[in-house]
Ligand SMILES: O=C(CCC1CCCC1)NO
């Protein structure tokens with residue numbers, strides 16, 4: 001049946017301030033600039049390509065509804081929720097929690113709509129209204145921990161959706177596959193003690209947060225073995241990612257047999273991204289989601305939900321997103337990634353020995369998943 005798609009105009013209205021990454025300062029001589037790396041235009045442009053390519057006509061558009069406070073409190077402390085609500089009421093807004101994640105006045109409303117979009121995507125897939133879904137939500141969520149936001153993330157949209165699937169939709173097991181280039185520390189913090197969520201993160205080693213995402217971090221108590229980190233050396237492209245998926249991610253999810261697969265779908269592993277040093281292109285992301293579509297058909301009745309996370313190249317994120325959504329919908333619009341001839345010449349597609357070695361060290365972790 002038809003694939004679900006979520007976008008909302010307000011996702012394009014987040015206020016990331018006048019800094020580029022850090023706020024402007026005459027002390028540190030960090031100049032103001034038109035667009036912060038996390039400016040919402042990048043994700044709005046992705047939505048525009050989904051529309052202009054005609055792909056949107058093959059999708060069932062799902063309306064995002066704001067999450068309820070109770071939905072957030074399944075995975076976040078009351079104190080975190082209350083602080084975001086309070087700072088959102090300030091004239092200039094506030095910060096998600098780490099001092100480099102600004103949001104504007106009313107940012108709480110957009111963050112609730114992002115979490116609510118994740119919930120709606122999961123609900124419509126689990127209820128069988130759509131075959132699978134892509135929620136182009138903003139602000140992102142995968143760095144947000146139980147008691148704080150981090151890395152541009154206010155509430156952990158993926159964790160909110162996974163907890164909703166378990167507690168409200170009655171699912172027993174949810175797998176989160178995080179291919180955002182940065183470590184999915186949020187789900188690790190929130191679900192590290194339970195086996196009811198398998199949390200897998202494939203990320204550039206020590207990129208962000210620089211002190212987490214190591215193979216040794218495996219969860220605790222009943223959750224031991226159900227956090228799986230696959231750190232990759234910088235410079236990896238489709239060769240490294242496809243090998244990581246074939247030898248670690250797919251076997252782990254196959255062993256876990258989840259009722260639902262949620263993807264933390266960031267495109268900042270792309271060769272054009274300013275916030276990491278990997279070399280993925282749109283075809284590489286297409287190949288990864290192809291693997292997950294086939295895996296979902298095998299283990300989770302096709303239930304697969306992608307939630308937008310990072311991705312900071314306004315030029316290239318749209319083409320990565322188009323490739324992923326085309327593949328999930330089983331639709332080809334005939335749109336070629338115009339950048340492939342140029343970017344494809346730069347390398348990254350070949351699996352290198354040091355990448356293979358790093359990934360082989362993680363594949364042994366799969367044996368503890370039952
Ligand atoms: O895309 C992101 C944000 C990473 C940045 C947060 C501050 C510096 C790096 N996380 O997935």
Ligand SMILES: [Zn+2]
Nearest residue numbers: 180182268310
């Ligand atoms: Zn990221």
